Amino acid sequence: MSSLPAQRFSRLPASLQWLAxxxxxxxxxxxxxxxxxxxxxxxxPMLVAIAFGIAGATIRLPRLGFRLSQGCIGLLVAHAINGSVLQAMAESWPLMLVGTLLTLVLSxxxxxxxxxxGGIPGSTAAWGTAPGGASAMVAMAEAHGGDPRVVATMQYVRVVCVVGAGALVGRLLGIDGSGAAAHSSPLSNPEDLPALINCLLLIFVGVSIGARLPAGPLxxxxxxxxxxxxxxxxxxTLPYGLLALAYGVIGCYIGLRFDRASLVYVGRHLPAMLLSALLLIASCASFAWGLAALTGIDFLSMYLATSPGGLDAMAxxxxxxxxxxxxxxxxxxxxxxVVLLSGVSIARLVxxxxEARTQAAGVARR
Structure with missing residues (x-):
């Protein structure tokens, strides 16, 4: 894509960019x-927003909209939590611990x-491949000497790959995309209005409280x-239209992070980033297949549980x-x-x- 179309797109009024x-x-x-x-x-929406970002779109979704959408997804997930789910989680803690540790080792x-x-500095590579929330990893990288632009690109490239792979796996297993509607309670009569208002209030309060915590708004x-x-x-009670809007906002927020400047900056490392993302996804998928065979848990659930994507996307x-x-x-x-607690140590180890490898190679050349 040449720079001329991108310049023309960026000159469009913000209102037209939003409408488009x-x-x-x-x-x-x-x-x-x-x-x-x-x-x-x-x-x-995520794929569309990626195209807009690369094409030179200057609009950006406000962080508050992203957080409120995460709150909607969090409440949607809460709707599926019951006593049997909590019991299963309590019984599966050894499996969860093993899965977490192995994913960290792979990353x-x-x-x-x-x-x-790949020629990427150690601290930047460590945070860029860390399987945690993308925004949290970018903040941690900036605080510990990593390049936040490269880390952000690595994180969101992986998120796109993980989401695409997850959708593909679900499709190959014959699962359609109608599940969200089944978990929501559409606002179909006036009696649902008080429950909806309570849910919206909980989302606003929860997002406000969790704004300073990693993945707190969710x-x-x-x-x-x-x-x-x-x-x-x-x-x-969450109307399906509200959930669809929340899905779209999260997708667009992630997609618009891919602008031309960031891609040009890391362009020569993009093949390595894609390869590392696919390698990590394939490794986690292989591990998930083994765990599913041992435990009897369905492969898709285990794949999503071990997949190195964002918490909101996997939810x-x-x-x-x-x-x-x-x-x-x-x-x-x-x-x-675990990543937030151990990320600094892992980055230092990498x-x-x-550095030890570089020094050994230098000595060998002499």
């Missing part, structure tokens, strides 16, 4: 939904390969909504494909916490190993 994005994202989500792809309302290995063969409404629902204090696909939501959310949340 909304129409194209809606059509993209509808088209993938017609094909029966899981998470189509999320995947379609550390991939980050070392990125340093060794996790706080999820935990609070599940607790209130289990206690009989809240009836979770969307898990709900949309009727997977084991409790297992997926528990393992993804546990891994995020840097130390890469």
């Amino acid at each position: 994005l909304i129409l194209a994202a809606g059509l993209g989500g509808q088209a993938l939904s017609e094909l029966g792809l899981p998470a189509a309302r999320f995947l379609g 550390a290995l991939v980050s070392y390969l990125m340093v060794r063969f 996790l706080v409404p999820l935990v609070a909504g599940a607790a209130l629902q289990l206690g009989g204090l809240l009836q979770i 969307i696909i898990a709900m949309d494909t009727h997977s084991d939501v409790g297992l997926v959310l528990a393992m993804q949340t546990l891994r995020l916490i 840097i130390r190993l890469s």
Whole structure:
């Protein structure tokens, strides 16, 4: 794509860019939904927004909209949490711990390969391949000497690959994309209005409380909504239109992060980034297949639980494909916490190993 079309696109008024994005994202989500792809309302807008970002779009979704959409997804997941799900999560803690640790080992290995063969500095590679929330990893990288632009690109390239692979796996297993509607309670009569208002208030309060926590805008409404629902204090009612909007906002927020400047900056490393993302996904998928065979848990649930994607994206696909939501959310949340606690140590280990390798190669050349 030449720079001239991008310059022309960027000169369009913001109102026209927004209108074009909304129409194209809606059509993209509808088209993938017609094909029966899981998470189509999320995947379609994300792909459209990527194209807009690369084409030079100057609009950006406000972070508040992204957080409120995460809160909607958190409350949707809370709707699926019941006593049997909590019991299964409690019984599966050894499996979740093993899965978390192995995923971390695989990500550390991939980050070392990125340093060794991809030419990316150790701290940047470590945070860029860390299987946690993308925004949290970018913030951690910036605080510990990594390049946030490269880390952001690596994280979101992997998110796109993971989401695409998850939708493809669901499609190959014969799972259509109608799951989200089955988990929502459409606002069909006036009696649902008070419950809807309570849910919206919980989302606003939960997002406000969790704004400073990694994945907090998703996790706080999820935990609070599940607790209130289990206690009989809240009836979770979310119209499908609201959920579709939340899916689209999250997809567009991620997609618009891919602008031409960031891609040009990391252009020469993009093949290595794609290869590392696919390698990590394939490794986790192989591990998930083995665990599914040992435990009897369906492969898609185990794949989503071990997959190195964002917590919100995996929650969307898990709900949309009727997977084991409790297992997926528990393992993804546990891994995020472990990555936040151990990320600095892993980054230092990768840097130390890469420096040792470089020094040994220098001595050998002499």
